Amino acid sequence: MTDPLGLLTGVSQCGGPSGQLGGQPGGQHIAPLDAHYSPAQAARDYQRQRQMTLGDLLLENRVIFLQGEIWDGNANELVMKLLYLQSENRRKDIHFYINSPGGSVTSTMAIYDTMQVVTCPVATYCVGMAASGGSVLLAGGEKGKRYALKHSKVMIHQPHGGVGGQISDIEIQANEIVKTRETLDQLLAEHCGRSVDELIKARDRDFYLTAEEAKDFGVVDEIMVKPPGGEDDDE
Numbered sequence: 125m126t127d128p129l130g131l132l133t134g135v136s137q138c139g140g141p142s143g144q145l146g147g148q149p150g151g152q153h154i155a156p157l158d159a160h161y162s163p164a165q166a167a168r169d170y171q172r173q174r175q176m177t178l179g180d181l182l183l184e185n186r187v188i189f190l191q192g193e194i195w196d197g198n199a200n201e202l203v204m205k206l207l208y209l210q211s212e213n214r215r216k217d218i219h220f221y222i223n224s225p226g227g228s229v230t231s232t233m234a235i236y237d238t239m240q241v242v243t244c245p246v247a248t249y250c251v252g253m254a255a256s257g258g259s260v261l262l263a264g265g266e267k268g269k270r271y272a273l274k275h276s277k278v279m280i281h282q283p284h285g286g287v288g289g290q291i292s293d294i295e296i297q298a299n300e301i302v303k304t305r306e307t308l309d310q311l312l313a314e315h316c317g318r319s320v321d322e323l324i325k326a327r328d329r330d331f332y333l334t335a336e337e338a339k340d341f342g343v344v345d346e347i348m349v350k351p352p353g354g355e356d357d358d359e
Contacts, residue, residue: 167242183209187219194227194235194257203238210242219241220265221249226256227285231303236264238313245269250335250344255279260308263315270344272335278343280323280331283308316342 171336179189188205190198226232239246239261250258250264250272259280262270272278277287283304287297313323318351326341335347 135349137227150292160164186213186216187221190220190222190224190235190258190261194224194231196228196231199228199231199234202235206235206238206242207322210244214243216244217266217269218244218246219249220242220246220261221251222254222262223250223252223262224254224258226258229257229308232257233242239264247271249273249348250276250278250338253277253279256281256283259343260312261311268345271346271348272338272344273348274335276335278333278335280312280327280333280343281329282327304310318342 181203182188186209186299188209190202192198202229203231206218245266246264247269248262248271250262253275253276254262255277256271259278262272264348283301285297285301287294287301289297309323309327310318312327318322318326333341333343335344338344339347344359
């Protein structure tokens with residue numbers, strides 16, 4: 125019997141041939157519905173589920189996505205999702221899928237820093253491309269739980285940006301870019317298990333990696349493949 129509205133919540137069925145009620149032998153005992161969960165509430169919950177987006181449904185399963193350029197808008201949304209999922213369960217994994225060419229350094233670091241301070245492990249997955257800031261987030265996942273799909277790509281490089289204004293302002297901005305580069309070199313070297321010198325040599329120009337090369341370099345731990353069998357979970 126199907127019950128899409130959950131109206132039988134709190135009902136214990138012990139069916140027998142007699143069809144008797146009240147817990148008699150061979151019959152059914154019907155417990156009272158939860159006083160705090162009325163049929164009207166069940167109907168509202170059902171309607172809410174019908175209105176949920178695919179992203180909402182994935183979030184309920186602790187799956188979040190970064191797609192496209194990293195900027196303040198999607199960075200703030202991802203930070204909120206990370207904090208929400210931590211409040212739901214402080215130990216259960218968060219699954220973070222990344223397909224991004226990178227973007228704002230400050231927005232990237234907002235996501236990265238939040239990943240490092242939440243108590244639940246953040247597993248990262250490269251789908252398509254994780255470049256620039258995207259590679260930083262990929263490498264910053266929980267050690268042993270960083271993955272790349274078979275034909276995905278990773279790209280590491282120096283931070284860059286245009287500067288303008290008075291000479292003194294250009295010097296200030298250039299110094300800030302150098303500091304940012306040093307910070308990124310240090311954390312990427314740490315996550316990849318490389319020395320800073322190795323990292324600097326590799327990222328001097330755009331450094332593209334296949335999934336296998338990203339694993340060898342230490343950006344990811346495993347390459348995802350289809351599990352054997354392919355049977356449904358309930359079979």
